Structure formats: C-alpha cells, structure tokens
Amino acid sequence: MSGPQSVDRALALLDAVADAPGPLSAKALARQAGCSLSTAYHLLGPLTARGYLVRGPEGYGPGPRIPALHRSFRRHLDAGGGAVAALLTRTRRTTGAEAYFTAYRDGRIAVVDTTAPLTDLGNPWRPGLETRAHATAHGKVLLASLPRAARRRYLAAHGMARLTEHTITDEERFEAEVAGVRRRGVAVSVGESDPAHTCLAVPLPGRPDQALSVSLPLADFRRRGDEVGSLLARAAAAFPTLPE
Template sequence: MSGPQSVDRALAVLDAVADAPGPLSAKALARRVGCSLSTVYHLLGPLTARGYVVRGPRGYGPGPRVPALHRAVRRHLDAGAEVAALLPQLRRATGGEAYFTAYRDGRITVVDTTAPLADTAHPFPPGPETRAHATAHGKALLAGLERGARRRYLADHGMARFTERTITDEERFEAELSVVRDRGLAVSVGEADPAYTCLAVPLPHLPGRALSVSLPLEAFRRRRDETGTLLTLAAASLAAAR
C-alpha cells in the first residue's frame, strides 16, 4: 500500500483514535477503518513514531503531537493571546460557554472554547462545525459571505434538520441571514440542540471570524438582551486590542 490510499487510511486511523471515547486496540481500529490488521499495524508505526498516537496498556490514543496541531490552528486562525484571555472573561460575564469560530476554505471550525474538553456531552466542541446553518456562529459567518460562496457551502454541507426549529429551506435561511446582517447579531434558539441557545457576533476586523456564547434555554430567556450586549462589547474590545 502506497501513495494517496495509504495517506487516506492513515488519516482514517487518526480520526478513529480521535473520535473514540477511550483507547482502541489495533483490532478495533482495523474494524473501524475497514482494513486488515496488518495494514493497521503498518500505519500505526509512523503515526506512533511521529507522536500522533501513543500505545498504552488498553490500546492506542491521541499522542503528544496533537495539542501542538491545535495550537498551530489557533495561531493560523488569529486565536492568539487576546482571544485566549477574552473567552474566559466572556464566560464569567454571560454565565455561558464562549467560543471563537472561523470560516476558511469552505469550512467552519470551532477554534477555541471555554467548554471543558472532557465534557463530551457539550453540543459545540472544538473542531469542524457540521451544523453551521443551525448555529449562531455559523449564521454569523455565513452571513458575511457572498451569496455564491454561501450557496456552495450549503450545497457541500447540506441543511440537515436537527430539531423542529432547524431552518432547512434556503430562502428562509437567506431571510434569516439578512436579519443577522442588519442587527450584527445571530441567534439560534434550539436549532442545533433542543436544550441550548447560542448567540454570535461577527468580527469585522477579522473577516471570517466570530465570537459566540451558548446558554441553556432557560438562562437564555432571562439574559438574551444582556448577553447580546456583552458579546458586542467583547467584539469591540478585541478590535481595540488589535
């Protein structure tokens, strides 16, 4: 095995290790990736040598190189020291988890968050955002694109229904984004997860970037206007710091 297929399978192994709730044996990885055990061992060799995975007594898990990749992503997507300091402040002020999100090359990514990394039940973890049309940060970022780019994004990623509130009609979604542009604030009330609401503001000084906060529905009902104001002020303070 060589060339692109080898690369693709190596990345599939890395994805399987990353997505698993705990260590995986080589046999389990072979089943998940859909290849032979000997192929998995062939792929695990360089992944382990380079520090992308580690082997423990219960199987393979993410290696020490992975946090360095996350730091590199944050650096390349402008999530520097100012953002790292601002997100905890925003969390304390709003009582909700805070996020820094980016659009680049046709993908939306949750780059940084105050939500505990061990909280696997949290609905907006770091990484690729596959529900952008149903989230406030996705709406804030998509609203800033030209319509052609937005249509390509929706064609590539779809508009799946996650709850009864999810907008799945493109024209209705366009109307929603028009409101986002007018207000400078995006809101998603139980559209991606029925128990959560999120609010987001774009960062004009950082095109393709957004700040957002998620709250349980009850907290949102009590603090909607206040949270939106705090987000706007946070975006302004970040712009001033740049």
Template sequence: MRSPASGPQSVDRALEILDAVADAPGPLGAKALARRLGCSLSTVYHLLGPLTARGHLVRTGDGYAPGPRVAVLHRSFQRHLGLGPHLAELLPRLRRATGAEAYVTAYRDGRIVMLDSTVPVTDSEHPFVPGPETRAHATAHGKVLLAALPRAARRRYLAEYGMARFTDRTITGAERFEAEVERVRGRGYAVSVGEADPAYTCLAAALPEQGADGVVHALSLSLPTADFRRRHGELRAALVRTARHLPPAG
C-alpha cells in the same frame, strides 16, 4: 456534504486510524482498529509504527490514544486561523462575566471551524465543541459567518454541506435562510434558539477584520434555553459590546 479526498491506500488507512482514535471515548486496541477499518491486523500494526514513532499516537496499557504531536498540530492550526492571545484570553473573561460558555469560530476557504471554547475538555456531552462545524445553518456562529459572505459563496457552502434538520426549529430552506441572514445583518448579531440542539440557545457576533487572508471570526455564547429567555438582553449586550470593541489582530 464534503467527502474526504482519496489518496494512496496506506495514507488513507493511516488517516482513518487517526480519526478512529480521535473519535473514540478511550484508547483503542489494534484488533479493534482492524475491525473498524476492515483490514488485516498486520496492516494496522504496519501503520501504527510510524504514527507512534512520530508522536501522533501513543500506546497505553489499554490501547492507542492521541499523542503529543496532536497538540502541536492543533496549536499551529489555531495560529494559522488567527487565534492570537487577544482572542484566546477573551473567552475566559467573557465566561466569567456572563456565566455562559464562550467560543471563537472562524471561516476560511469554504470551511467553518470552532477554534476554541471555555467548555471543559472533560464535558463530552456538550453540543458545541472545538472542531469542524457542519451545522452552520443551525448555529448562531455559523449564521454570522455565512452572513459575512457574498450570496454566491454562501449558497456554495450550503449546497456543499447541506441544511440538515436537527430539531423542529432548524432552518432547512435556502430562501428562508437568506431572510435570516438579512435579520442577522440588520441586528448585528445572530441567535439560534434550539436549532442545533433542542436544549441550548447560542448567540454570536462577527468580529472586526482580523487579517488579509480571508479569515472571518465570530464570538459566541451558549447556555440552556430556559436561562437565555430570562437573561437574553443582558447576554446580548455583553456579547455585542465585546465584539465591537475588540481590536483587530496586529
């Protein structure tokens, strides 16, 4: 697995605070942050000051929560990875047409990240949400993105992030995964039936080349596996048709 790079201690501590607040289900107080980071309360307050002043955090009556600057950074991140209006507007249309949640995911420079989805932000239990994707070998969007890479780059990715077993269906062997990649290339789409989450199936297709900076995109759908077994032909056709006719970003 990729481990975070270390830097000046104050920078690392500030980033740890941001990560802790982002991962928490609600606001965190300074004392709770000090306990999580294993440092003094004075150190936490020293770092909370500039983080709050710059808008990365806000102080509420219950503690510290993500601030408005986070939304700006998120939009900038999406833009740099090619999430233009042509993709962002496509997701709700695909959701309405299929009744399944829709996603767009990107690969660049050895990382896979889900850029956007139709999953409500209040649904904290859904297994597929925007953010870094470390289960690429077990998800349909991860499979199509890895299938677009040369074998050496794919092997490097899998060696770095690992092939953890999430369910009894998860592919955890490199050679078996290469066989799956060949099936994905032959079909033009990928399917993950309960490989990342036992209750969900996802389907994905790679999108046309979106730019010259090495970014590859995938469009995907997810739904409960019971629904997929009943509607797989219809969903697969809608996904592949949409992905193949999506014009490259201009």
C-alpha cells in the same frame, strides 16, 4: 501501499481515534478505515512513532503531538498574540456564559477555542470541526459573511441535517435567516442544534471569517437573552481589528 490512498487512510485512522469516546483496537480502526488489519498496523506504526497516536492496553488513543497541532492552529488564527484567549475569558466573566471563538477557513468552519472545560462532555460545542454550522449561531454569522455562491457550495458539501425540530433545513429559509443576521449584526440559534441550549454569536470587527459566541441553557436565554446579546456585542467591539 503508497501515495494519496495511504495518506487518506492514515488520516481516517486519526479521525476515528479523535471521534471515539475511548481507545480503539487495531481491528476496530481497520473496520472504520475500510482497510485490512495488516494495512492498519502498517499505518498505525508511523503514526504512533511520530506521536500522533499512543498505544495502550485497551487500544489506540490520541498522542502527545495532537495538542501541539491545536496550539499551532490557534496561534495562526490569533494575530493578536493571546488576544483571543483574553477575549474569551473576559466574555465569560461579563456574560456568565461559556464563550467560543470560531473561524472559517478553506470551506470549513471550526470551533477553535472555548472557555468550557474540555472535560465537560455535556458542552454541545467543543473545539474541532463544526459540522452543524447551519444550526448554530456562530455558523450563521460566518456563513452570512460569504457570497451566496460560496455559501451554497458550503451547504451542498456539508448538508443541512435536521438536528432538532427547530433546525432550518430549507436553503431559501436559511438565506432569509442569514440576511437577518447581516442586518442585526448578531445571530441566535434557539434549540436548533441542541434542544437544551441556545447560542448567540457576533462577527469580530474587521474579521468576517471569525466569530465570538456564547452558549447558555434555554431557560437562561429566555430570562436574560437580550442582556447577554448586548454584552457579547460590546465584548466583540473592543477586540482589536487586524492591521491593513
């Protein structure tokens, strides 16, 4: 096999490994990628040799090359040379809530970095591609910055799945929601993507494709949501704007 189909299947194998809770066998990967076992082995070989995957006694897992890709992604988005990491740390300290840096690029939204430990499997917004943007505060902020045509294309491509009873799944209602986000300058998602958590988000100054957000348990939000929102806005306002 050669050409785009081979590349697409190799990436499907990487996606399957990334999304799995633990190592996957070659047979399981072939099934998920929709290819034969021999094809899977043909693709797994170079992926392993180049460090994108590792093979252990229980199957294949992410390799040592993966963290370098994430560091490169963060570096390309952080024109301030470490300013984002400092911003997240400062936001976590002042708000007492886990902080997140999210970005929109080429029709996709991704959580780029967070103060939440990677080992915290209960954290509802871990780094990676965001597939629930319509139901998250950071997603609302980033989608609110787009022209309506671009926003409609995004929602058509990614859908508006009902994740909880509070999720907005109607496009016109979502339009009203993002109009409110633009007026207020802050977005809130109360149990829309995760029933036990609330997230608040604001755009970074001069960077409409980047957002700063925090998450906190629902009970905590009800007690001090206004305070956290003010602290979040203050933290974002102090972030350096991009040079003209």
